[in-house]
Amino acid sequence: MDHQRAILLLADGTTYEGKAVGKIGTTTGEICFNTGMTGYQEVFTDPSYFGQLLVTTNAHIGNYGTMNADTESDSVKIAGLICKNFTVPYSRQIAESSIQDYLEGEGLVGISDVDTRALVRHIRSKGAMNGIISSETFDMDELKKQLDAAPDMDGLELSSKVTTKEAYTLGEESASYRVAVLDLGTKQNILRNFLRRDCYVKVFPAKASIEDIMSFSPDGLFVSNGPGDPGAMDYAVDTAKEMLEQEKPMFGICLGHQILARAVDIPTYKMHHGHRGINHPVKNLITGKSEITSQNHGFGVSPEAIAANADKVEVTHRNLNDDTIEGIRIVGKPAFSVQYHPEASPGPHDADYLFDQFVDLIKENKA
Template sequence: MNKAIVMLEDGPVFYGKSEGAAMTRVGEICFNTGMTGYQEVFTDPSYYQQIVVATNTHIGNYGISKDESQSGSVKIAGFICKNFNEIHSRERESESLKTYFDREGILAVSGIDTRKLVRHIREQGAMNAVITSEDKTLEELQAILKAAPAMKGMELASKVSTREMYELGDKNSEVRVAVLDLGVKKSILNHLLNKGALVGVFPHDTSLEKITEWKPDGLLVSNGPGDPEPLVEQAEMIKAVIDQNVPAFGICLGHQVISLSQGLETFKMFNGHRGINHPVKNLITGKCEVTSQNHGFAVTKESAERNKEVEVTHVHLNDNTVAGIRLKNKPVFSVQYHPEASPGPNDSVYLFEQFFDLISKSKEQAAATEKGE
């Protein structure tokens, strides 16, 4: 076990110990407040290029299960925690977190005063950080940080999206859902499959012609990493699909890109929302939901309220940011949070029902039009 260093962009240095091979990693530092679900965090493509700090004291105590990864590999740039547990206990088959990180080539730093670190991030805002278990001077680490690009303006969906289109589910299904993969989680695909849909997963740069050729009954725009603003071509393609009255559902980054397609604006948050207990109010029903969230960008409330074709449907109760919208004259809606995650509460699963209801109504209207009714 080697000594390790964490250095933040604005100067603070923390010393700990490394859990893994000698390496150096740089990325935007963020913190997740979840008490469980660390494996889902590590494999969530939305965390690509980020160093994650766990606010929960003990990480690794229930190991790693092959069934709980959200993608084919670990996506985080690095990991920081207070206590890293090599001994794990679980009824189902699992392996230790250390074995998993060693195989995936991930650097974890433990023994850090994570409460002090998180307080600093909360007070000073999101920023880049570097972690290392190599023999590097502070001056060398400062040079690495100086050369690292900021998350603002960074396009990352292309780094995690599928390279080739693929299909999942029953090819004879009456419902065909196209997924624009900006970094889709497996649990989102599983929800679509559990509803009996044939799912076509398309690369981030898929053209309108390719999507239309597949003849989808609905379009889901997935979660993903990075700044939504560089995804100009994706927003234009999504707008064209929406103009064809195809039902559409956006999640997280997908919500932001759908919003951009309608002329709304996004901004980089001072600190993002990352955890499994974020309170959201549904303004249509008046009910509150306990939600899972992972985002560092959001849609500006001012631009949403200016647009007469857009209705804000959900707000985050901690800071009143936009958590969901719908289009008034199109079968389109989106949310900033993750209804598929279900970290105990299933408060938001109804959104998938809502999506399939829109698809069903759209198909009924199309059938009626064909009959001349």
Template sequence: MQAYLALEDGTVFTGKAFGATGEQWGEVVFNTGMTGYQEVLTDPSYCGQIVVMTYPLIGNYGINKDDFEARSSFVRGFVVKEACDRPSNWRVSNKIDEFLAREGVIGISGIDTRALTRRIRNHGTMRGVISTGTVDPRELVEKAKTCPYISGQELVPTVATKEIYTVPGSGHRVVLMDFGAKANIIRCLNNRGCEVIVVPPTTGVAEILALNPQGIMLSNGPGDPTDVPYAIKTVKELIGKLPVFGICLGHQIIGLAVGGKTYKLKFGHRGANHPVKDLASGRVYITSQNHGFAVDKESLPQDIAVSHINLNDNTVEGLCHKRLPVFSVQYHPEAAPGPMDSEYLFDRFLVHLNQYAAQ
């Protein structure tokens, strides 16, 4: 069966359908990771997006039961050069085609992903429509032109928990505000003994403090950070009361909560090979990233310092409060997929938790 990907600028790519059938729309973005497609597919931060993988062969080690980062896939479409239908791995439980079909995700293979990626790099992320079967490509282009932009959509409630739940631990109690949290954030906290109480993104300050936490973790999540004003308000009130650590969307929310501004990147940062410099130590880390927005350095107040920068484009990759135990990073220290170079940040958070508990 044929499949089509139509972009709002009039470009149409024709390929072979795999996974689910039908039609879906979203923001078309690319990921440069050579591995980790299962974690990409189950990362809630990709909600609302059609993901293009730049690595030419996807699916060669199949899908396994251990590497999920969320309960299901939230991507709107999946675009690859070649989809492997004969995976080889001792952990494989499903082919990627079977997984996408089960999750209702439309896939398209056999297109020139290099040309598509270069188009996005040159012109920025675009709205697109992915469709299977017999369709008029011109109609798909017109649909792409009228699709909603990523900003303004209520994506966080789609991927976040609806109820409070606890992941037991013998150490410090951490409240994780779930904006679309990857499972490995909880694992990294658990591995350090933390009891993790996961709460919905709309949970208020009084309810959070009633749980008697020693610290607050702000998770990753999809979309524009200005679309969660309730979370910004909550975090603003929490700063100064408890140690706070933010990741990705959580980082952007901290930036907005302290009075800064955010802006949309041309094509974002998505992949497992982005160099980031820790300005305090001078050390460079290779990081896993997935975001389309960034904090504006010039908008930050005097008591907030930039702690990390992206060496590709000098965008802000980390913030820290000069007086309070509050810090954040734009990238993913929990990785999954990606290098584990930055897991030390969880140890830094643990130091803040110990200091708070000793007061």
């Protein structure tokens, strides 16, 4: 396959040249990197990556092709792809298409043959920043102009762009438990984990009212993952506060964790370059055990604010790389959350117990 030239320009003026992959075009977004060795299609379709240019640290992308069963949403959600070796021939017999055909069909612009090791070191040093990929325009002044017009992730609300437009149900209405999901950009495997635990699930748009949510008569309330800055999501924080008032078991993952923290007046902050990958060690402070976790977040909850509000919030999990807060539970409420992704099979099953913990809370509450 003959590749056209492509260029990557970062907000600080750093440039990388490479070859065009996917669709020929131009795209902008905040640059981030994922350290996972596999699962590229799940990452591409994770709504939490909406608006971001993804750097894959694994040297080979595309070698096992793509298939519909590996998607986490209805389309590719990353804004652009940056990789080292882009492999069009694939080895997996059950794959349905090559990565090039898949990305072209999804309209995704990308660049390969980039020194991703140098690029990741640059991001780790300088921090997350916006970038632009183009395989159609090589006028640096024009690219800089387009890049300058791209919004910063800090202060950006994005969940309303990826949430479901209409509420929908999954599973059997006769199931033992009813779970209402506030969809801020949920992954499909989260929903499948509820279904496997005999739950009937109703997924609500991000801006659904508490009246709509409670009209489902849920036994448990879940706040999903999603993209953007939790500090720009007062509407979701207000809903989470109202959820807490229901005294129903409540569970949050990733952005849902940050929204739950904000609901009890714990602020969030933008991280230097975030956590993204499937190999991050986290310690469960309750059991003393460590877990290998899947992560995808560029914001965190304030450890200082949590320390000052020990009467409201208990820390349950900490990141063993940098000691950031990875899990909390609300004092006096049947509510807890984690910053990482237990549904993404890290470990591969280290964090499955969190779904069981949620269902156990529901059982206790119904008893």
